[in-house]
Amino acid sequence: MTETLLEVENLAIRFRTHGGEAAAVSDVSFRLGRGETLAMVGESGSGKSVTSLALMRLLPKAPQCTVSGSIRLRGKDGGMFDVLSLPEERMRAVRGNNLAMVFQEPMTSLNPVQTIGAQITETIRLHRPMTRRAAEDEAARLLDLVGIPSARQRLSAYPHHLSGGMRQRAMIAMALSCEPSVLIADEPTTALDVTIQAQILDLLRRLQEQTGMAVIFITHNLGVVAEIADRVMVMYAGRVVEQAAVLPLFEQPLMPYTQGLLRSVPRLDLAGRRTGALPAIRGNVPDPRYPPAGCAFHPRCDFFIGGRCDSQAPALDITPDDRQVRCLRWREIAA
Numbered sequence: 001m002t003e004t005l006l007e008v009e010n011l012a013i014r015f016r017t018h019g020g021e022a023a024a025v026s027d028v029s030f031r032l033g034r035g036e037t038l039a040m041v042g043e044s045g046s047g048k049s050v051t052s053l054a055l056m057r058l059l060p061k062a063p064q065c066t067v068s069g070s071i072r073l074r075g076k077d078g079g080m081f082d083v084l085s086l087p088e089e090r091m092r093a094v095r096g097n098n099l100a101m102v103f104q105e106p107m108t109s110l111n112p113v114q115t116i117g118a119q120i121t122e123t124i125r126l127h128r129p130m131t132r133r134a135a136e137d138e139a140a141r142l143l144d145l146v147g148i149p150s151a152r153q154r155l156s157a158y159p160h161h162l163s164g165g166m167r168q169r170a171m172i173a174m175a176l177s178c179e180p181s182v183l184i185a186d187e188p189t190t191a192l193d194v195t196i197q198a199q200i201l202d203l204l205r206r207l208q209e210q211t212g213m214a215v216i217f218i219t220h221n222l223g224v225v226a227e228i229a230d231r232v233m234v235m236y237a238g239r240v241v242e243q244a245a246v247l248p249l250f251e252q253p254l255m256p257y258t259q260g261l262l263r264s265v266p267r268l269d270l271a272g273r274r275t276g277a278l279p280a281i282r283g284n285v286p287d288p289r290y291p292p293a294g295c296a297f298h299p300r301c302d303f304f305i306g307g308r309c310d311s312q313a314p315a316l317d318i319t320p321d322d323r324q325v326r327c328l329r330w331r332e333i334a335a
C-alpha cells in the first residue's frame with residue numbers, strides 16, 4: 001500500500017432545511033494513497049459532491065450545515081494535519097497547495113473577463129513566491145503540459161475563445177499550478193464529447209504518473225471508472241455501500257445497488273444484440289430528510305426481504321478479500 005495522502009474517518013454532513021434536518025452524508029470513511037485514483041460513484045443526490053466540498057471546506061457554515069468526523073491530509077512537510085480544525089486563513093493555503101478541485105463546467109470556475117494567462121498566473125503567485133514573468137513562464141509550461149497547442153499565445157486568450165475541451169484543460173492546468181498532492185475531479189468530462197473525454201482522462205493519468213498526485217474522481221459514468229480508477233467507492237443516500245478495487249467490483253458487485261448501476265452501463269460486447277433501453281434502477285434516491293427504515297436501498301432492491309431489510313440497518317461489512325459492503329444479504333448474493 002502506498003503512503004497515505006488523505007484519510008477520512010466517520011465523515012457526517014447535515015443540512016438544516018425548511019423541512020427539517022437532512023443527513024446528506026453519514027459515516028463515510030476512506031483513505032487515498034499516493035498516485036492512487038479513487039472513483040466515487042452513485043446517482044444524483046448520493047452525497048458525492050458534498051463529500052468533496054467538505055474536503056475543500058467549501059460547504060456553507062453552521063448552523064446551516066454541520067460537518068463532523070475527521071479529514072486528515074499529508075502536508076508538504078510530510079506530516080498529517082487535520083483539515084476540519086484548521087483556521088480559515090491556513091485553509092486558503094491548503095486549497096491549491098495540497099488539495100485542488102476541477103469541476104464539470106469550467107465556465108463557472110473560470111473568470112470570463114480575465115485572460116487564461118492572468119488567471120493561472122494569479123493562482124501561481126498566490127501560493128508561490130514568484131515574479132510575474134516567472135509565473136507567466138510557469139503558466140505557459142502548464143498549458144503546454146495539459147496539451148494546449150501554442151501555449152504561450154493562449155495566455156492572452158479569454159475563456160470563451162477556447163473550446164469546451166480546451167477550457168477543461170485550462171482548468172486542470174490551473175488546478176495543477178500549485179502541485180497539489182490530491183486532485184478532486186467532479187464530473188470533469190461529463191459535458192465533453194467522447195473523444196475529448198478520452199483525451200482528458202488520458203491527460204489525468206499521464207499527469208498522475210509524472211507527479212504521484214492522488215485523484216478522487218467523481219462520476220455517474222461507470223464506463224469512465226473502468227478506464228481510470230484503482231478503487232471504487234459506491235455511495236447511496238449519503239453512505240458508502242460498497243468499496244473495492246476496480247476489477248473485483250466489476251467482476252462481482254456484491255451490493256444490489258452496484259449491480260443495478262453496472263447493468264445500466266452500455267456494453268460493447270452486446271452491441272447489436274440489445275433490444276430496447278438499458279435497464280435503469282427503478283424508483284428514486286430517498287429524500288435525506290425522510291430516510292427509509294432499515295437499509296436505505298430496500299424500496300428499490302430486487303433482493304428485499306420484508307421484516308428484515310426494512311427494519312435492520314446494515315453495517316458496512318468487511319469481506320474476507322478486504323472489500324466493504326453494506327447489505328444484509330451480501331453473503332447469499334455472493335454465493
Ligand SMILES: Nc1ncnc2c1ncn2[C@@H]1O[C@H](COP(=O)(O)OP(=O)(O)OP(=O)(O)O)[C@@H](O)[C@H]1O
Binds near residue numbers: 043044045049060
Ligand atoms: N446547501 C444545501 N442545503 C441542503 N441540502 C443540500 C445542500 N447541498 C446539498 N444538499 C443535499 O445533500 C445531498 C447530497 O447532495 P450531493 O450534491 O452531494 O449529491 P451528488 O451525489 O454529488 O449528486 P450529483 O451527482 O447530482 O452532483 C442531496 O440530498 C442534496 O439535496
